[in-house]
Amino acid sequence: MKNITDKAFNELISWADENELSRQKFPRKKEKLENLQSLTISCKKTISRNNLTSLPESIGQLTQLQTLIISSNESLTSLPESIDKLTQIQTLIIERNDNLISLPESIGQLTGLQSLTIRRNENLTSLPESIGQLTQLQTLEIVDIENLTSLPESIGQLTQLQTLKIESNENLTSLPESIGQLTQLRELHIYENHNLESLPESIGQLTQLQELYIYGNHNLESLPESIGQLIQLQTLDISSNENLTSLPESIKELTGVPNLSLDLDEESSTSIVLYKTVIQETLVKYSAKIDIDPKDLMKLEDGEISVRDVADIYGVEIDTFEFDKPLDDNNSYDWERS
Numbered sequence: 001m002k003n004i005t006d007k008a009f010n011e012l013i014s015w016a017d018e019n020e021l022s023r024q025k026f027p028r029k030k031e032k033l034e035n036l037q038s039l040t041i042s043c044k045k046t047i048s049r050n051n052l053t054s055l056p057e058s059i060g061q062l063t064q065l066q067t068l069i070i071s072s073n074e075s076l077t078s079l080p081e082s083i084d085k086l087t088q089i090q091t092l093i094i095e096r097n098d099n100l101i102s103l104p105e106s107i108g109q110l111t112g113l114q115s116l117t118i119r120r121n122e123n124l125t126s127l128p129e130s131i132g133q134l135t136q137l138q139t140l141e142i143v144d145i146e147n148l149t150s151l152p153e154s155i156g157q158l159t160q161l162q163t164l165k166i167e168s169n170e171n172l173t174s175l176p177e178s179i180g181q182l183t184q185l186r187e188l189h190i191y192e193n194h195n196l197e198s199l200p201e202s203i204g205q206l207t208q209l210q211e212l213y214i215y216g217n218h219n220l221e222s223l224p225e226s227i228g229q230l231i232q233l234q235t236l237d238i239s240s241n242e243n244l245t246s247l248p249e250s251i252k253e254l255t256g257v258p259n260l261s262l263d264l265d266e267e268s269s270t271s272i273v274l275y276k277t278v279i280q281e282t283l284v285k286y287s288a289k290i291d292i293d294p295k296d297l298m299k300l301e302d303g304e305i306s307v308r309d310v311a312d313i314y315g316v317e318i319d320t321f322e323f324d325k326p327l328d329d330n331n332s333y334d335w336e337r338s
Contacts, residue, residue: 060085084109108133
């Protein structure tokens with residue numbers, strides 16, 4: 001363990017006092033600071049004090065820190081490069097710092113980091129390429145960063161990553177092809193990125209993926225054909241993507257998906273086209289066989305009724321499909337009665 005120098009200690013105490021950090025969260029005794037393992041820096045502006053505007057470079061001497069939370073500092077614009085000295089950190093949360101405009105490249109030196117959350121820093125426009133050096137990272141959450149337009153290609157170097165959440169980033173338009181290199185990924189959440197137009201074909205290389213959530217991405221128009229290669233999927237949620245009008249042919253390969261959720265809102269612009277595709281390409285593996293009246297199938301194809309209507313008419317449960325093969329010659333399906 002490295003000792004904090006007297007100069008750094010005095011700087012840290014002065015900074016903590018000036019910003020009225022509680023003694024419980026930020027002890028004023030040197031020995032306690034040297035052994036500090038968890039630190040939350042949250043300094044909201046009040047009538048009696050100004051908001052915290054910076055962190056001292058000497059914060060890099062808190063070398064025993066394992067958890068660092070930097071939250072709700074409205075006037076904080078940057079983080080010190082010395083953050084790279086915090087090599088014991090396993091969890092880093094940076095959230096609700098409204099004027100934070102960048103993260104230091106030195107963040108890539110936090111080689112023991114296992115969980116990184118970057119949330120609601122609305123003026124952050126990019127993430128450092130050095131993020132790819134976080135080779136022990138298992139969870140990465142990039143959430144509600146309004147001005148973020150892209151993710152660094154280096155994200156593909158996070159080969160130990162198991163959970164990736166990309167949610168509510170209003171101006172994110174694409175994901176890097178390198179995402180396909182995340183071969184240990186188990187969960188991928190792509191939620192409400194309203195300007196996201198497409199997903200990379202490389203997504204099919206995520207052969208260990210078990211849960212895939214693609215929800216509320218209003219400008220998403222198609223899914224990559226490679227999605228059919230995700231043979232380990234246990235959950236696939238494709239819901240509320242208003243402009244998604246077709247499913248790739250390869251989706252029929254996902255015969256092992258026990259939990260499949262599709263948007264069944266018949267008012268949605270996708271409902272007629274999307275679910276007509278599903279019903280025409282799917283034999284549902286259930287115990288009771290029901291012959292659907294060809295007249296109802298014609299109504300479905302003409303858009304007069306939705307798949308939900310068909311399910312209601314025949315009293316069947318359609319929340320889960322098993323993709324197998326097209327309709328037989330008699331327009332018959334195997335359905336589970338509800």
